[in-house]
Structures are given as structure tokens and as C-alpha cells.
Amino acid sequence: MGSSLYEDKIVNLEKKGELTTSTFTEIVQDYLLDFKDPHLFFLPVKSDSQKEYDNGFRVRRYEDKLYVTTITNENRLKRGDTILSLDGIPVLTLIEKHQRELMDTKAEREDWRSIIPKYNVAEVIDTKGNITTLELKKYEKTAYKPKHTLKRIDNNTLLMTLSDFLEHTPIDNLLEKHQEDIANTNNLIIDVRLNLGGSDHSFNKLLQFLFPEGENKIDLSFYSMKMNCTVTNANLMIQCIDEELENLESCEYREELKQWKEDTWEKHRGKGFVNFNEDNAIEEYEITGLDKPRNVIVLVDNYCGSAGDIFVYLCKQSPKVTVIGRPTMGVNDYSNLSVMQWEDQFELMYATSRLDQLDTRKPDAEQGIKPDIYIPWTPEHLNRDIDMEKVVKQLQEK
DSSP: OOHHHHHHHHHHHHHHTOOOHHHHHHHHHHHHGGGOOTTOEEEEOOOSSSOOEEOSEEEEEETTEEEEEEESSOTTSOTTOEEEEETTEEHHHHHHHTHHHHOOSSGGGOOOTTTGGGOSEEEEEOTTSOEEEEEOOOEEOOOOOOOEEEEEEETTEEEEEEOOBSOSHHHHHHHHHTHHHHHTOSEEEEEOSEEOOBOGGGGGGGGGGTSOSEEEEEEOGGGOEEEEEOHHHHHHHHHHHHHHHHHOOOHHHHHHHHHHIIIIIITTTTOEEEETTTTSOOSEEEEEEOSOOSEEEEEEOTEEOTHHHHHHHHHTTOTTEEEEESOOOOOTTEEEEEEEEETTTEEEEEEEEEEGGGGTSOTTOOOSOOOSEEOOOOGGGGTSOHHHHHHHHHHHHO
16 A cells, blocks of 8 residues: 555545554554554553553464463453454454554464454353354553563572563662672573563663673674664754753663764764674673583563564574473564654654664564573463473483
């Protein structure tokens, strides 16, 4: 569909007085799908009058059914219930109809969040085998609750769960609080199966525990990239960095941010695409590792992306880390997001960097950082933690 068709649709709705914030957002989001960039977002700015809505549950496809994996507000459904059709259209037919929105061709990686709201009625089989029809509703989206925790599984094993890398403070505090426990344990499990990403600065202090004792050279050529330092991009990024600097207490992180601002955006403003380390291209750096923990296992899934992708990539370079689960989201082809706002109503989050490997990568290459041990997702994951069972077995073997 050409851009003029989207423009005509907006104009016609406006003439009829039917153009709302939500319909305009949906039209623009549909237009952006053709860019095939999961790191590209157009959203209404959150306010008391502009709220986000969803269907109150989340699904994952296995074969010809959609399995309910998460419940937020839709209490008429239960985890494990399955959807056979939407408005009478079978799931396999829906896949053909909505391939653009699904963003992937592998069942366990498909994203159904934008598709289900387009329909009114779901045909559901509950966990006891009863078939019913459910009139779908929209609920105010549940606020995200970060999870940064550490708990002991047994005498030799700790489990760390990190749901995002949005800020360094909760992770730094967690490491400081449990520093002695981590430094004296043999086994550390890190669960980033759900990780919303953020900044790679946020996990800097965690890296020492992931690598063997002594100096470790890390290859960063995979993430060699160019930054698009247009005047607009530079101005927006500098503004964003300045706002973040006002709220940062850590001197270490402040210096890193200031350096990034000065050496990249101020220095190269208006130059277009440049290597953000063009003066001293850095494709490897060193991490000083610790003796313990001796074994680190990282749990991953395709709900781990952005800075989560980078974290898993770094983990895979350590000989004492084993990555288990499913490939990460893989959204960093275009990254380092900038934000443009219009009249406090809408915002566009778009990338300002591009990976060099895109010039040589095959178009049909699989997305995401692949685990060392792949465990395909099946409905049995809803009954028990198959991934964790594999982790326990792996540690017993070691």
C-alpha cells in the first residue's frame, strides 16, 4: 500500500469527523510495518486523556492454536486456554492474512498483540476441553512492574531475574547487596527470558561475574555500526542525554554519557552516517573476570531484546557461560533510539544507528542471538518450567 493511500484514509476520516487519536495511531503504525523494523514505534503520548489499551492477555502460537500465556486484566480466560479462531477465521488463515504484523514466520516468535484487537469474538477451548465464544474487550494497559531479584536455589546456586536494563541503579544495588553471596557461589542462573532492554551501561558491573578470572578480550565487531548524525538526530539525542544527566547520581555513568554526547553527537552533528568510533575504532575491549561463580547459565527467549540482545551476545563470548532457551528478539539492526514528539500528543521512536553487517548478511538470516542449547517452545511450558529443568540437569552434569 503506497503512502498516498494512508494519507487519503486520514483525510477522509478527518472530513467525516471520525479521525481520533487511536485511529490515527493505528493508521501510522500500519504504514510503519513496511519498514520491517521492530525498533520503530509510533505511540500516543501517555496522559490522563490518552491511555493505552490492550486485550488483557497475551498468546503464543503452537501449530494451529493460540495459547494464552499471560493474563493481566481478562479474568474470563485462564493460562493454558487456547484460541481456535477470531471472528470465525481459523488461526492458520489469520497467519496468512496478518504476516506483516506478525513480524516473523516462526510460530514461537510471532507477535499477536496488534492483531487480536482487530477482532471482536474469539473461539476458545478451556483447559477442560469446553468450547465457548468470548466477546473480546479492551482494558487499560497494566503498568509495567520491573523485576530485579536474586534468590538462592540451593547451597551452590543463585537465581537472578532481570526484567529490563532501563536503569543501572536497581542492578547495581542488587549486586552490592548480594556481592558476598555471588562471589562465593559456584553456580549463577540469570533469567532474561523477559527483558525489555534499555542501556548496555546498566549491566556493566554484572559483567565481571560472567567471565573467567583475569583479562578477557571481547570481540565487538558483530556490533560495528554507523550513527546517522544529522542535525535533527544530534539535537534530539543531545537533549535526551542532557535530561538523563540531570537525574544521574553515579559519576562513572555521567562521564560515559558526557563522552558519548561530546565525541559522537556534538563532534559529528550534521555529518550524516559516521563510524561512532571513527578516530579510534574499537572492535574489542577487555573485561576483568572473577573466579566465582564458576558456572553461569543464562535463560533467554524472544521477549528479550535491545540491550538484552547485547547482554546475551556478550554472555556467549564467555567460556563459563551457557545460554539456554530460544533466540533473543534481535532488534538491534537499527538502534540507539531517538524520540520526536508532536504537540504532546504523539511520539515517534526511531533508530539513529545501523549495523555494518547488514551490507553482507543474507536477507533470510534468522533474527536474534542464538542460545547454546535451543529448547523449542511448546504448550508444556505452561505446565512446568522446562527451561529451568534443563538448567538443573546441565549443572548436575557439570
